[in-house]
Amino acid sequence: DGGITQSPKYLFRKEGQNVTLSCEQNLNHDAMYWYRQDPGQGLRLIYYSQIVNDFQKGDIAEGYSVSREKKESFPLTVTSAQKNPTAFYLCASLRDITSNQPQHFGDGTRLSIL
Amino acid sequence: AQSVAQPEDQVNVAEGNPLTVKCTYSVSGNPYLFWYVQYPNRGLQFLLKYITGDNLVKGSYGFEAEFNKSQTSFHLKKPSALVSDSALYFCAVRGASGSARQLTFGSGTQLTVLP
Numbered sequence: 094d095g096g097i098t099q100s101p102k103y104l105f106r107k108e109g110q111n112v113t114l115s116c117e118q119n120l121n122h123d124a125m126y127w128y129r130q131d132p133g134q135g136l137r138l139i140y141y142s143q144i145v146n147d148f149q150k151g152d153i154a155e156g157y158s159v160s161r162e163k164k165e166s167f168p169l170t171v172t173s174a175q176k177n178p179t180a181f182y183l184c185a186s187l188r189d190i191t192s193n194q195p196q197h198f199g200d201g202t203r204l205s206i207l
Numbered sequence: 208a209q210s211v212a213q214p215e216d217q218v219n220v221a222e223g224n225p226l227t228v229k230c231t232y233s234v235s236g237n238p239y240l241f242w243y244v245q246y247p248n249r250g251l252q253f254l255l256k257y258i259t260g261d262n263l264v265k266g267s268y269g270f271e272a273e274f275n276k277s278q279t280s281f282h283l284k285k286p287s288a289l290v291s292d293s294a295l296y297f298c299a300v301r302g303a304s305g306s307a308r309q310l311t312f313g314s315g316t317q318l319t320v321l322p
Contacts, residue, residue, distance in 0.1 A: 097250075133216065135297060135312040136251075151309070183250055190308060193258050195241055198250035 095120045097199035099184050105207045106171065106178060114169045114202045116184035124187040125167040126196065129153060129180045136183065142167055143190045171204060179205050209234040211300050213313035220288050221321050228283040228316045230298030238300050240281045241310070242272055245295040254296075257281060268292070288320045 097118045106112045118125065123144050128136040138151030142161040156175025161167055171178045181203050185196040210233045220226045232238055239258050243251040255266025262274045272283045281298060298313040 099250075102248075133314055135211075135314040136310075137312075138309055141309070181248075185251075193239060193256075195243075195253040195256055196251075196310060198243075198252075200250045201248070203248070 097184055097186055097197055099182075099199035099202050101202060102200070104202055104204045106204060107207050109173045111170055111172050112178075112204070114171070114182055114184075114204070116167045116169065116199060118165055118167075118184075118186045118197070118199075120186055120188075120197060121164070122186035122197070123164070123189045124192075125161070126185040126187070127151075127157070127159065127167070127169045128183045128185065130183055130201075131180050139169065139182075141190075209300055209302055209311045211298050211311055211313035213296075213298055213316045215316050216314070217317045217319070219319045219321060222290055223287050226285050226288040226292070226318065226320070228296050228298075228318060230281045230283065230313060231279050232281060232298070232300040233279060234300050234302045234311075236303050238279075238281075238302070240272075240274065241299040241301075242266065242270070242281075242283050243297045243299065245297065245315075251297060254283070290320045290322050293318055293320045 100115045126141045127139040130136050137153050139157050140159040142148040158170045183201045184199045187196045212231045241256045242254040245251050255264050257264050257274045265271045270285050296316050299310045301310050
């Protein structure tokens with residue numbers, strides 16, 4: 094079955110620590126996205142990637158970093174510079190950035206502060 | 208800048224009654240509109256989309272939505288609600304080109320269907 098796998102499902106971060114959230118897709122999609130979801134605020138775009146070895150900042154990129162070394166993988170690192178990292182993080186993919194099709198979503202990673 | 212408004216944080220409806228979840232949008236040019244549903248601790252599931260064509264769009268699980276260009280609205284509807292429809296619903300819009308192609312989401316509406 095094609096889809097998006099996010100891991101881990103739950104993650105805890107200590108003060109001053111960087112943590113990395115995994116996102117893998119086997120849909121052969123070019124475009125991938127990271128969103129942050131906070132209660133009552135909908136989804137906000139952190140970073141997106143149109144193609145391998147390329148990525149762009151979204152609306153709330155500060156304190157986050159990404160890489161896109163392989164088509165199927167788009168990991169997100171939450172750095173110690175992100176002072177309020179507690180949120181639900183969702184990864185999504187799309188055939189390509191011009192597609193009119195809906196984005197496919199993973200089941201998310203919930204990040205909390207210890 | 209494009210935006211989406213979901214004016215109701217919470218909608219309650221009795222099982223078997225019709226339901227409506229409201230959405231209005233703002234975007235340059237022709238809009239591409241989407242509805243997604245989210246169950247607790249899960250990702251978003253696609254329900255339906257409007258790109259062009261008929262203003263009434265039919266989607267998954269008996270849901271439909273009506274595109275109204277003059278009112279810039281895309282309300283989600285279902286003729287007869289089920290308890291299992293209880294979930295968080297998101298409306299999203301994107302434009303046709305450039306940075307407008309990024310999806311912009313509303314803040315979500317929590318739908319509760321009462322037995």
